Amino acid sequence: MSAAGTASRGIRILSKAGPFLICLALWQAITMLGITDPAFLPGLGAIWAAFRDLAGETTLWVDLATSLITAALGLLFGILIGVPLGAAMALSPRADGFFGPIIKATYSLPKSALVPLFVLWFGVGGLTNILATVLTTLLPIVIYTYHGVHGVPRLFLWSAAAFGTPRWKTLTRIILPAALPAIFTGIRIALGFAFIVTIAAEMIVSNHGIGKLMFFFGDSGSYNYMFAAVITIVVAAYLADRAFVIFTDHILRWQEPAERHA
Amino acid sequence: MQGVSASKIAVESLSKSFDSISAVDNIDLKIGAGEFVSLVGPSGCGKSTLLYMIGGFVHPTSGRLLADGKPITKPGIDRGIVFQDYALFPWLTVYDNIAYGLQMKGCSRAEERDTVGRYIDLIGLKGFETRYPRELSGGMKQRVALARTFAYGPDILLLDEPFGALDSQTREIMQDELLRLWGSTGKTILMVTHDVSEAVYLSTRVCVMSRRPGRIVREFPITLDRTGTRESIVLSSAYTELHNQVWLAVRHEVLVPGGDAP
Amino acid sequence: MRKAAETIALRIWDGVRAVYPLLLLLVVWELVARAGLVRPLFLPPVSVVLERLYVTATDGELWPPLLTSLYRSAAGLVLAAAVGIPIGFLVVRNRFVAWFVDPLVAFGSPAPKLALIPVFTLWFGIDNLSKIMLVALTTVFPFMLSAVAGARTVALNQIWAARAMGSSEATLLWRIVLRAALPSLMSGLRVAVPTALLTTFTAEMVAGGGLGGALIMAQRYFESATVYAYLLVMLICGYLFDVELLRLRRKVLHWYEG
Numbered sequence: 001m002s003a004a005g006t007a008s009r010g011i012r013i014l015s016k017a018g019p020f021l022i023c024l025a026l027w028q029a030i031t032m033l034g035i036t037d038p039a040f041l042p043g044l045g046a047i048w049a050a051f052r053d054l055a056g057e058t059t060l061w062v063d064l065a066t067s068l069i070t071a072a073l074g075l076l077f078g079i080l081i082g083v084p085l086g087a088a089m090a091l092s093p094r095a096d097g098f099f100g101p102i103i104k105a106t107y108s109l110p111k112s113a114l115v116p117l118f119v120l121w122f123g124v125g126g127l128t129n130i131l132a133t134v135l136t137t138l139l140p141i142v143i144y145t146y147h148g149v150h151g152v153p154r155l156f157l158w159s160a161a162a163f164g165t166p167r168w169k170t171l172t173r174i175i176l177p178a179a180l181p182a183i184f185t186g187i188r189i190a191l192g193f194a195f196i197v198t199i200a201a202e203m204i205v206s207n208h209g210i211g212k213l214m215f216f217f218g219d220s221g222s223y224n225y226m227f228a229a230v231i232t233i234v235v236a237a238y239l240a241d242r243a244f245v246i247f248t249d250h251i252l253r254w255q256e257p258a259e260r261h262a
Numbered sequence: 263m264q265g266v267s268a269s270k271i272a273v274e275s276l277s278k279s280f281d282s283i284s285a286v287d288n289i290d291l292k293i294g295a296g297e298f299v300s301l302v303g304p305s306g307c308g309k310s311t312l313l314y315m316i317g318g319f320v321h322p323t324s325g326r327l328l329a330d331g332k333p334i335t336k337p338g339i340d341r342g343i344v345f346q347d348y349a350l351f352p353w354l355t356v357y358d359n360i361a362y363g364l365q366m367k368g369c370s371r372a373e374e375r376d377t378v379g380r381y382i383d384l385i386g387l388k389g390f391e392t393r394y395p396r397e398l399s400g401g402m403k404q405r406v407a408l409a410r411t412f413a414y415g416p417d418i419l420l421l422d423e424p425f426g427a428l429d430s431q432t433r434e435i436m437q438d439e440l441l442r443l444w445g446s447t448g449k450t451i452l453m454v455t456h457d458v459s460e461a462v463y464l465s466t467r468v469c470v471m472s473r474r475p476g477r478i479v480r481e482f483p484i485t486l487d488r489t490g491t492r493e494s495i496v497l498s499s500a501y502t503e504l505h506n507q508v509w510l511a512v513r514h515e516v517l518v519p520g521g522d523a524p
Numbered sequence: 525m526r527k528a529a530e531t532i533a534l535r536i537w538d539g540v541r542a543v544y545p546l547l548l549l550l551v552v553w554e555l556v557a558r559a560g561l562v563r564p565l566f567l568p569p570v571s572v573v574l575e576r577l578y579v580t581a582t583d584g585e586l587w588p589p590l591l592t593s594l595y596r597s598a599a600g601l602v603l604a605a606a607v608g609i610p611i612g613f614l615v616v617r618n619r620f621v622a623w624f625v626d627p628l629v630a631f632g633s634p635a636p637k638l639a640l641i642p643v644f645t646l647w648f649g650i651d652n653l654s655k656i657m658l659v660a661l662t663t664v665f666p667f668m669l670s671a672v673a674g675a676r677t678v679a680l681n682q683i684w685a686a687r688a689m690g691s692s693e694a695t696l697l698w699r700i701v702l703r704a705a706l707p708s709l710m711s712g713l714r715v716a717v718p719t720a721l722l723t724t725f726t727a728e729m730v731a732g733g734g735l736g737g738a739l740i741m742a743q744r745y746f747e748s749a750t751v752y753a754y755l756l757v758m759l760i761c762g763y764l765f766d767v768e769l770l771r772l773r774r775k776v777l778h779w780y781e782g
Contacts, residue, residue: 108765210640
């Protein structure tokens with residue numbers, strides 16, 4: 001990249017970071033001026049010190065990994081079940097007639113409310129959290145896959161048929177690529193849900209994961225540690241989302257720019 | 263009048279209704295091998311519907327369709343199709359789009375590379391093999407669309423207003439391109455167009471359809487000396503005479519009072 | 525006469541086809557539970573659950589927590605709308621506001637706001653306020669985004685025409701921009717309401733109170749029929765609100781062709 005290119009890119013990054021820097025500056029100003037009780041709003045310095053302390057021990061990383069793995073497994077199974085299910089519903093009226101009402105009925109139920117139910121069934125543990133996450137990710141993935149497959153222009157299917165594409169190959173080489181943008185959108189939304197439900201489950205049950213950690217610190221009054229843990233997971237979720245977007249943008253590089261997600 | 267067995271495409275007493283609306287009524291059409299036939303007529307006269315039925319994408323309500331003496335029941339590799347929009351698969355590169363039909367046929371890699379390379383040279387897009395359709399202009403896209411349908415070698419080509427989305431200069435260039443491809447391969451071509459001058463310029467026969475329900479009301483054999491330049495053809499009196507006749511015939515159909523009533 | 529009967533029969537058949545998987549599931553549930561294939565702790569029969577629901581509704585046990593939850597959700601939604609919609613409109617009108625808000629929304633939208641439950645509990649206590657604030661923070665994003673999208677649809681010539689007729693800025697804002705943004709705002713509302721309920725119930729399951737807290741209590745005391753009953757209540761609530769919102773949307777947007 002030319003010098004001018006790098007410079008303009010740098011300016012763009014600074015410009016995007018500006019609002020955050022302003023907020024951080026405000027935070028620091030408020031704590032330094034003593035407007036609030038330091039117990040309720042620890043200074044940035046205290047939070048950073050707490051984070052450094054936690055990062056040195058293994059607890060933070062183990063708990064973070066637990067949460068990330070739970071969310072990832074939940075998302076993975078959501079994809080493995082949801083994409084075929086959504087596609088089947090779009091391609092088979094019988095499948096749509098059977099699963100459609102079930103999905104519509106459970107649409108209004110907040111899946112995190114199933115955590116107590118799963119605790120009744122499976123007790124406290126990873127399975128409960130993963131299962132709750134799977135059920136939460138299923139909904140957006142199924143819906144978006146359905147719309148993606150359903151919306152494949154029939155001219156693509158006709159072209160494929162004229163080229164002598166057998167039915168099985170039509171699914172993998174035509175329908176799936178054409179529906180991929182919608183499927184990825186559904187997975188991205190499911191990714192966000194996965195983090196939310198994982199954290200929620202961990203906070204409700206609080207025996208492992210970042211949720212437990214946040215709770216532990218909150219209960220024992222170590223608020224700067226609590227803030228450190230909260231910020232850690234929020235940043236992790238943000239990074240996961242960004243990584244996903246970069247990954248899908250590359251795979252979908254064939255898309256017209258106007259069709260790209262917001 | 264050619265017998266059924268000599269025709270490449272035979273349409274007998276073909277009718278098609280959508281619910282209670284009659285789109286096409288009692289069409290008889292015979293197309294011989296190597297002919298270039300154009301279907302023209304007022305908007306909505308069912309010319310595209312007729313094309314789709316020959317393609318096997320739409321089923322007739324009554325009548326017979328034969329290709330090479332065999333009944334047409336579904337799309338097949340003997341009848342290639344080029345659409346106005348959605349002509350290419352956007353997730354495939356130029357190379358992969360042209361290679362698609364060859365891959366479905368099961369050609370060897372070497373043969374595929376050879377054929378694709380030949381057609382890319384033929385349409386003048388050398389160096390664009392790894393580009394995606396979104397990076398191409400309208401004219402380039404249709405060039406690739408034509409190439410990929412010629413490449414895997416169907417005997418019959420069905421074109422549905424292939425140049426309709428292009429500006430007039432690009433359209434003229436594409437018409438000459440199509441003439442060249444037709445000239446060097448000797449395929450049978452059936453084209454739907456709303457552009458009378460295009461029909462007369464390219465075809466060996468022009469069929470004029472009436473308003474809905476569409477019937478073939480007039481046929482014009484076109485004999486033009488196409489060995490010269492575009493200028494010499496278009497400015498010739500033979501071309502002008504034929505163009506005026508066809509244009510008047512179509513205009514007559516457009517101005518027929520009333521709607522669908524026979 | 526025969527045609528009328530046929531139409532009615534067809535309608536009933538369509539209705540049955542629309543719900544038969546659910547009926548099937550309920551029947552299977554009841555049979556499995558009654559046959560003793562599963563411990564009643566895990567899967568009480570449907571009839572027992574429905575009976576429990578009826579009992580809690582009639583003897584008043586259900587209403588205080590449910591109404592608390594609904595109040596918290598509603599208050600949070602009102603706060604989020606009051607803050608989010610004006611900011612959304614400002615984003616479209618003012619470049620500095622747009623510059624400031626855009627990265628914050630890009631970061632905040634996918635961020636799991638629920639992770640802030642401990643923080644809000646610290647700041648606002650374990651009672652209503654912390655839930656209301658959390659709902660407000662979570663739902664401010666859909667309101668903002670839909671306000672931005674809606675304001676952007678206002679055709680420039682509509683504004684020019686209004687200015688030419690001598691409208692003041694305030695009138696301009698309210699009459700034209702708000703009306704034009706209404707379809708988008710209704711879509712945002714349709715996202716915000718279930719989000720509000722979800723956030724409230726989850727926060728309550730963690731920090732107590734409301735229907736979420738009651739649900740957790742029922743689980744801790746192994747009252748499975750109550751757990752199922754309250755889940756059913758949440759489901760019905762969500763469904764009823766969605767139906768109401770659709771009705772509201774139709775009423776408000778009867779002039780909208782989109």
